[in-house]
Amino acid sequence: MRIISFAKLKTYFTKHADAKVGLQEWHQKAKKAEWNDISDVKKTFNSVDAVGNDRYVFNIKGNNYRLIAIVRFNLKRLFVRWIGTHAEYDKLKDVDKL
Numbered sequence: 698m699r700i701i702s703f704a705k706l707k708t709y710f711t712k713h714a715d716a717k718v719g720l721q722e723w724h725q726k727a728k729k730a731e732w733n734d735i736s737d738v739k740k741t742f743n744s745v746d747a748v749g750n751d752r753y754v755f756n757i758k759g760n761n762y763r764l765i766a767i768v769r770f771n772l773k774r775l776f777v778r779w780i781g782t783h784a785e786y787d788k789l790k791d792v793d794k795l
Contacts, residue, residue, distance in 0.1 A: 698730050698768075698775045709780045719758030720780070733770055749793035752778070754786070765795050 706724055710717035723742075732738050738745050738753065746754045748765075755764040763786040765779040778795045789795070 698727050698732060698773055700724060700728055700775045700777065702777060705777045705780065713762075716758060716762050716780075719762060720764070723755060723757055723764065727775055731773075732768065738768065752793050752795065754792070765792060 703724060706720045710720050726741055730737070730741050732741070735745075735747050735753075742755055744756045744760070748754055751767050751769065753766055753768050755766065756762075757764055757780075760783055763779075763781060763783055764777065765786075767776040767778055768774075769776070779789075786792075
C-alpha cells in the first residue's frame with residue numbers, strides 16, 4: 698500500500714516519543730501490504746475496525762494510540778487522517794467523516 702503521508706506520522710511521534718516505535722512498525726507493515734479488502738487488512742492487523750465510509754481504525758502500541766485511515770483498495774492507497782490517544786479517540790464524533 699502507498700501510505701499518504703509518513704510526514705503526519707513523523708509529526709505525531711516527534712511530539713509523542715512513546716508512540717514512535719508503534720507507528721513505525723505500523724507503517725512498515727502497511728507499506729508492505731497488498732490488501733484487496735478488509736479480510737486482508739485483518740490478516741496484517743487483526744484488531745482493525747471498519748467504521749464506515751472507507752475509514753479504518755488501527756490500534757497502535759497495545760491500543761494506547763489509535764490511527765484512522767482511509768483505505769482505497771482499488772488504488773492501493775492509504776490516507777492517514779488522524780492519530781491520537783485512545784482517550785482522544787473516544788471523544789471523537791463522526792469518525793466516518795474524518
